[in-house]
Amino acid sequence: MTTISQSSLKFTLITVGTLACGLCLGFGAGCASSHSHSGSEAVEMPVHPFASRVIPPSGVPRSELPPPIKISGIGGSATGSADPVVIDSRTFRPQVAEHGLWRGEEIRPGSILPKHSRDKTLKPGPANDLECGGLTGVPRVDPKSVALFPGIGATPWTPPDPTLAVGPDHIVETVNMEIAWYLKDGTLQFQQRLDSSGDPGFLEGIGAGGFTFDPKCFYDAQRERFVVLALEHYEGESWITLAISDDDDPNGVWFKYRTDALIEIDETIYWVDYPGFGFDDTVWCTTSNLFKEEGPGSGFAGTLVRSYDPTGALNGDPITWTDTVTSSGSHQVAQVPDYDSPALLVRSGSSTSIELVHVADPLGTPELITRSIAVPEYSSANERPPTPGGANLNPIDRRVLNVMIRNGTLWVGHSVSTPEDSRTTARWYEIDLDGWPQAVQGQPFLLQAGEIRPNADTHTFFPAIAVNGDGRAAVIYSRSSDTEFPSLEVAGRFPDDPLGTLGAPLTLAVSDAVPGSPGDIYRWGDYFDATMDPLDDQLFWFVGELYGPDGWETEIGSFRVQLVGDVNGDGLIDGADLATLLSDWGTSNPASDLDGSGTVGGEDLSLLLSNWS
Structure with missing residues (x-):
């Protein structure tokens, strides 16, 4: 694949960098340097293991495969169980594989799966007068609190689809x-x-063959377990494979379960794709789109909702689950760290709604109960975000990307376009659940909605949202334009900020290159991830995608949403803080070095004045 590096666009990037730092000064946001995780020395390109675009057999004899799970149709249910395979990660030698970064052809997993599609037409919803808020000039993410390190780099597959568990x-x-x-x-x-x-x-x-895809993970703090999911597909086989740590340390014993996911509905066999993954006090829940493997039925059967009972997996006993099916597609599952709500399923509904689904009695006889929440009008992400090299990024569509529930409200984000602006834009919502579904008569409603539009040219996409118990929230997202390499940014808010607003964006990291050649379309994402630290509910964590000379990269980091500019720590930003900062001008006093640059100067003054009490 051709890549365009920053050095080949030196004049453009100098201009953009100067502008970016100017914007950072004006909005109180820190500027992040572009970087690469590895060198780009010339090497012989290896042949991709799936260059033929054919998935090899898994190696399991047909006679040993379980029969498809029969479900009577929409709303029907079935149960299953699987025995564990116990594996100690400390037996892997070496602990860190020595294969290095992949330097050959990148292949998208979806391109070698069986051909599959579904009707993604966005139905028009009832008109409303709801509006989105925007960005303010007030910094809410403390630049000094940001800590970053490189995550996994290029593998033979693209996009990375990164998730993290903390x-x-x-x-x-x-x-x-x-x-x-x-x-x-x-x-x-x-x-x-x-x-x-x-x-x-x-x-x-545990039996996984040469093709796993769409992995996800989370940390269930109440149960003190890391939980990892990956899908598998081979001819006549579909699996949802789980791995659960035996405690809060991933080093050591894991209980692994290969759970069959070939589903038969009305004499048609379906396989699973694009998982959602979440948890609450009762279940670990997955959602997967159902696409036809063989048979006379429709090519798309809806979403398989699988609710696992965690009880057995905590001790390495068999895991059991209950399946049901809903007619719509691409649901995400909420993560509920405080166990104060069921893990609702969330999806894009009509052009003016977001759909919530509650799975009642998930381990018994599941019943799907739906609420439609009115939101400002939107459409799918219509424009491909441009890059300086002329290639465009594919932000997929309007599907929901991640969901978190805290203190009775649900936070969710997706990439959209609007009637007023066809650019791809990161949008987020907070939905007041009104006690639902525990309160049967509760009527959830939109509390606030916001969009991230830093200027008139930039596209923003793949928002990942997290919120702490105090109601402080942050959205991590990508941004790019025809003069900006793809970057990772974050914007945060305090609970008493004006509804629908996020504070000044802070640049976290910037790509060193862009993929492809002019006119190419490169699949980005498919999602990023964000969550809270289980020991420190003020510490936000995230993972996102960048691009460098050697291919895609992932960046892992943490930060705090807190008052920026309170030099003396009295909870106010006033003349006393200003006096201290001016007296420290030109020094390296960490109390006044608000942007963490090492020298007290103009950007620190801008940050302080932006938050003046």
Whole structure:
């Protein structure tokens, strides 16, 4: 693949960099330097293991495969169980695989799966007068609190689809098709392929073949477990494969379950794709789009909702689950860290709605109960975000990307266009659940909506949202334009900020290159991830995608949403803080060095004045 580097666009980037730093000064946002995770020395390009675009057999004899799970149709249900395979990660040698970054052709997993599609037409919804807020000039993310380290780099697969799980001492990351974990200072402890191309692959010991895809992970703090998911597909096979740590340390014993997911509905067989993954006090829940494997029925059957009972998996006993099916597609599952709500399913509804689905009695006889929430009008992300090299990024569509529930409200984001602006734009919502679904008569409603539009030219996309118990929230997202390399940014808010607003954006990291040639379309994403630290509910964590000379990269980091400019720590920003900062001008006093640059100067003054009490 051709890449365009920053050095080949030096004049443009100098101009953009100067402008960016000017904007940072004006809005109180820090400027991040572009970077690369590795060198770009010339090497012989390896042949992709799937260059033929054919998925090899898994190696399981047909006679040993389970029969498809029969479900009577929409609203029907079935149950299943699987035995564990117990694997100790400390037996992998080496702990960090030595294959290095992939330097050959990148292949999108969806391109070698069976041909599949569904009707993604966005139905028009009832008109309303709801509006979105925007960005303010007030910094809410403390630049000094930002800590970054490189995550997994290029594998044979694109896009990376990064997710992360944050435990007391460790960060677990998954991408297509690898897993790694780190100490919180970025020290890499373990990294392996997920599939059988490893030596061994992380899931190979349970039977995973050469093709896993769409991995996800989370940390369930109440149960003190890391939980990892990956999908598999081979001819006549579909699997949802799980791995659960035996405690809050990913080093050591994992209980792994290969749960069959070939579904038969009305004599047609379906396989699973594009998982949602969340949890509450009762279940670990997955959602997956159902596409036809064989048979006379429709090519798309809806969403498989699978609710796992965690009880057995906590101790390495068999895991059981209950399946049901809903007619719509591309649901995400809420993560509920405080166990104060069921893990609702969320999807894009009509052009003026977001749809919430509650799975009542998920481990018994599941019933799907739906609420439609009115939101400002939107359409799918219509424009491909441009890059300086002339290639365009594919932000997929309007689907919901991640969901978190805290203190009775649901936070969610997606990429959209609007009737007023066809640019791709990151949008977020906070929905007041009004006690629903525990309160049967509760009527959830939109509390606030916001969009991220830094200027008239920039596109923003792939928002990942997290919120702490105090109601402080942050959205991590990508931005690019025909003069801006793709970057990672964050904007935050306090609970008493004006509804629909986020504070001044802070640039976290900037790509060193862009993929492709002029006119190419490069699949970005498909999603980023954000969550809270289980030991420190003021510390936000995220993972997102960048691009460098050697291919895609992932960046992991943390930050705090807190008052910026309170030099003396009295909870106010006033003359006393200003006097201290001016007296420290030109020094390296960390109390007045608000942007963390090492020298007290103009950007620190701008940050202080932006938050003046």
